[in-house]
Amino acid sequence: MPQTEAPDRILLIKLRHHGDILLTTPVARTLKSRYPRCEIDMLVYQETLPLLLNNPDISQVWTLDRKLHGWRKILAQLALLRELRKRRYRIVLHLSDQMQGAFFAKLLASEQAIGFDYPKRRKSPWRRFFTALAPLAPSNTLHTVSQNLLALQPLGITPTENERRCVLPVPEPSRNEVRALLRERGVTGNYLVIHPASRWFFKCWEDDRFAQLANTLADDGWHIVLTTAPDQNEMDMAASIMALTHSDRIISLAGMLSLNQLAAVIDGARLFIGVDSVPMHMAAALNKDTIALFGPSKIQEWHPWMTRYRLISAADYGELIEPDQVDTATRQRYLANIPLAPVLDACRALLAETRQE
CATH class of the missing domain: 3.40.50.2000 (Glycogen Phosphorylase B;)
Incomplete structure (x- = not known):
């Protein structure tokens, strides 16, 4: 459903490697362009944080530490979830295929939780975690940036050429x-x-x-x-x-x-x-x-x-x-x-x- 009122906070979840994170920045760029007063946050793996620290489109970067295991991992993620809930996100976009991110999207989005329609997830409860699923292009037919930007379709947003650029400020x-x-x-x-x-x-x-x-x-x-x-x-x-x-x-x-x-x-x-x-x-x-x-x-x-x-x-x-x-x-x-x-x-x-x- 297209967004009719400008949201105040949006969370992007991308739990992948460094290159994937960089190729997600046009999503934040586009959202900030359309909603200048909106705070855009990201949730990423801890080691990819440096790629986002100086990004002017992103208000806050939250991280997951993949080195944690067992009860330490559980406690850390519960603490993170408590902090994220305080942000009261109206929209959450989960831009990768982990079930963990789907749980976060379901728990944190007050209005819209958007994911991708992964074929491998169609026989799982995946669909139930989201209010809308964006299309997934066939393998090796669409650039990763363009695929990431398809997550904006349920919001009624088609990025401009300038919005499709990656963002990498150099301090x-x-x-x-x-x-x-x-x-x-x-x-x-x-x-x-x-x-x-x-x-x-x-x-x-x-x-x-x-x-x-x-x-x-x-x-x-x-x-x-x-x-x-x-x-x-x-x-x-x-x-x-x-x-x-x-x-x-x-x-x-x-x-x-x-x-x-x-x-x-x-x-x-x-x-x-x-x-x-x-x-x-x-x-x-x-x-x-x-x-x-x-x-x-x-x-x-x-x-x-x-x-x-x-x-x-x-x-x-x-x-x-x-x-x-x-x-x-x-x-x-x-x-x-x-x-x-x-x-x-x-x-x-x-x-x-x-x-x-």
Whole structure:
């Protein structure tokens, strides 16, 4: 049922990973645009909080700690629920498929609780937790941002083009910290960012090819900044790549950056080069030119959103396992089909084009 009176408080629930959280921000952006006086809150997993702390569309971020178990988890969630009930939300939108979120939506929404019509939930009590279910597009037919925004259909809202953009503010202190880090390492002009890693290694390219790419672009005259998360496996990957490079124009900040600092590094770059990962979505949110290397991911759902990009798919260069058949815990990398040449050509093509903001 379309909303006829502006709500005073709305809660968005998104209990997923970092990239999913970033791709949910257009929902908050649209709601804040339509209801400027409304307070938009979000409930997310604790580790994804930094992506939302500086978002001007969000009033308060509530978190669940996935590290808690047993009675500690139960007590923490009961305490959270008590605090959330004090907010008296008129509308709650649950944007993922966990039953836990459905319980929260049912208990917290005073007027409308909206979820998605997941086929796998149709034989469960799922429908009873909501006043309305938004449509779910068939797999790999709609970008994740567009899918998230379908949750607004029961409210009678169709987002504008500008409302569909992701929101990732970069705090000024993080910019200053990054400028100092880069200056200490001799990077004072234009530079490119290479983020070779993903939390899932099956999405990663070969170390030697990333090194060759960095070497060639450095020989072209660019400074190269290599980044990864502060995860030992990712830092080991960066070390392996750096060992194969030969230019002092290539530096590594692997494992050294917070999420806000990483955003600042990406925002200052001329070009972002990476795989299907959170930093790739951060680059798109910051409207940076992006080179995206994809393996067995659902491209229509996860490609860079609303920025200029070139996508190189391993499926175009050989046989590739289907996304739904991948064991996400595997150490196998599925981007080995991708040769160096098309990636280098894509980089040079974007760098040669004039950037229009």
